[in-house]
Amino acid sequence: MGLQRGVCVIGAGMTRFHHKIHKDKSGRELFVEAALEAMESVDKGIERKDIQALFVGYFTPSLYEHQGHIGPLVTDWMGLTPITGWRTETACASSIAAFMTGVLAIASGWYDVVMVGGVEKMTALPTEGVTDALSVAADDDYEIPAGATFPGLxxxxxxxYFKKYNMTWEDLQAIPIKNHHNGALNPKAQFQEEIMDIAKRIGQREGVTFKDPLDFLKSKYNRVIAWPLRLFDCCPISDGAAVAILAAEDVAKKFTDTPIRVAGIGFGTDTLALHDRISLTSFASAVFASRQAYKMAGIEPKDVDVVEVHDCFSIAEVIATEDLGLFERGEGLKAAVEGRTALDGDRPVNPSGGLKCKGHPVGATGAAMIHELWKQLRGEAGKRQIPDAEIGLAHNVGGTGASCGVVILRR
Amino acid sequence: MVSGSAAQFLTKTFYDKLKEGKLIGCRCKKCNFVMIPPRLLCKECGSKDLELVEFKGTGTLETFTVIHVPPMRLKNVAPYVTGIVKLDEGPMIMGRIVGVDPNKPEELRMGQRMQMEVIEEDGKPVLAFKPVS
Structure with a gap:
């Protein structure tokens, strides 16, 4: 089953994701910054009056900013009232849900041009406060009392995964090492530095030397967050927003000669509580969502040229690549260790640097994945460009996989 | 085995019983599926025909972690161990793992036999498990 009416991405923009530079901006202001960049990216131009609806993902505005009712807040700040607008919430997948809501609004014939995006203003709280805010994505009655945190889950x-497939934490370090390499090539990334450069910088300060990235990652300077995961296994706390503009295929040419088509969408759910899962090495929601999206797009996993997956923690990228069918079960981490998911590998994953380096203002992440695919499929990704990328896939997870949205875009 | 009306299949019942040292869930009378915690509908077949069951509280450690960066309310407890235990009756449940040194995670192993214990935090019962030596 496909969309009844074709939908295209005609523009995309994002703020840089960061833990410091947006300190003085509120969520609504971050959204406007990304929205203006998205509007400027439309090849033949777009005016505010062209936008007929606005859907925005923001996971926990009430906890970070003591602010709810984000939909009309951003239509107002964009000067777009009284157009249709509301907030979608599916934890860290909130803006892929906003994207899909926009797709449906157009595919149904309700509207022709829609703005979708996401935002999260996380640095308003100290680290423990952020840990608490994120934890509302877990089962509050049965996981939180046990002392669960997201790094812990x-x-x-x-x-x-290590036990089932006989792999180790040392193997897992291939993921952050690779993502830091990619992030260093992305001007929108929060961290634009190779791990070895960070190791040298800290080494100079502390009067120690590290012989390679792993030597640094095993040191006390990479502190344990939730054993065996350490700081560099975790995405950072970030502020940021990302926005895409969608148009019906039949009106897209008015805005650009190179629209990026929405080829497939899928969304799946699973139990919030990890202990209720059939498997602890796969997300059934991601398997469901990706199969739905592949079917709609009429493609197979091998056809995808560029993939942005939800690596909120290093292990999540491994699980994602297996759930998406890019690698066989138990082969995802081996493939990363062998360099197959690197920019020059046969299956590049997270050219943007992923959540680890690009940053993860949770409600903005899905839309930021769309922004990266938009750049890649138009050949505008600079030093991290995957040559001739034609089909891109975004995989955006909420919580520990209780939500998962997958979007396939095609040039 | 405790039978009862639908009003019993609640989170409140789970914690009321836990306070008494009992670990409860429910069994579907239609398809026999056993669940923890109790639910209003069978997770497997959707039936409302359920009965409360009490678990023995023994099982094996499926997976575990040591939390070094805790949520605000556990600031003074960290580091501590959290894990998922597969109960002998079948279903899995998350709990605090006690009776182990959180600074020596290598001494705990997956597959280890565990026994439930109830600890108290902020006046509330918390499900915990300790290794059976």
């Missing part, structure tokens, strides 16, 4: 998955 992903550590439980990592341990299960």
């Amino acid at each position: 992903y550590a439980l998955l990592a341990q299960a």
Whole structure:
């Protein structure tokens, strides 16, 4: 089953994701910054009056900014009232849900041109406060009392994966090392530095030397967050926003000669509680969402040229590449260790640097994945460009996989 | 085994019983599926025909982690161990793992036999497990 009416991405923009530079801006202001960049990216131009609806993902505005009712807040700040607008919330997948809401609004014939995006203003709280805010994506009655945190939940998955497939934490370090390499090539990334450069910088300060990235990652300077996961296994706390503009295929040419088509969408759910899962090494929601999206797009995993996956923690990227069918079960981490997911590998994953380096203002992440695919499929990704990328896939997870949205875009 | 009306299949019942040292869930009378915690509908077949069951509280450690960066309310407890235990009756449940040194995670192993214990935090019962030596 496909969309009844074709939908295209005609523009995309994002703020840089960062933990410091947006300190003085609120969520609404970050959204406007990204929205203006998205409008400027439209090849033949777009005016505010062209936008007929606005859907925005923001996971926990009430906890970070003591602000709800984000939909009309951003239509107002964009000067777009009284157009249709509301907020979508699916934890860290909130803006892929906003994207899909926009797709449906056009495919149904309701509207022709829609703005979608996401935002999260996380640095308003100290680290423990952020840990608490994120934890509302877990099962508050049965996981939180046990002392679960998000790094902790992903550590439980990592341990299960290591045991099942006889791999180690040392193997897992291939993921952050690769993502830091990619992030260093992305001007929008929060961290634009190779791990070895960070190791040298810290080494100079502390009067120690590290012989390679792993030597640094095993040191006390990479502190344990939730054993066996350490700081560099975790995405950072970030502020930021990302926005895309969608148009019906039949009106897209008015805005650009190179629209990027929405070829497939899929969304799946699973139990919030990890202990209720059939498997601790796979997300059933991601398997469901990706199969739905592949079917709609009429393609197979091998056809995808560029992939942005939800690596909120290093192990999550491994699980994602297996759930998406890019690698066989138990082969995802081996493939990363062998360099197959690197920019020059046969299956490049997270050219943007992923959540680890690009940053993860949770409600903005899905839209930021769309922004990266938009750049890649138009050949505008600079030093991190995957040559001739024609089909791109975004995989955006909420919580520990209780939500997962997958979008396939095609040039 | 405790039978009861639908009003019993609640989170409140789970924690009321936990306070008494009992670990409860429910069994579907239609398809026999056993669940923890109790639910209003069978997770497997959707039936409302359920009965409360009490678990023995024994099982094996499926996976675990040591939390070094805790949520605000556990600031003074960290580091501590959290894990998922597969109960002998089948279903899995998350709990605090006690009776182990959080600074020596290598001494704990997956597959280890565990026994439930109830600890108290902020006046509330918390499900915990300790290794059976």
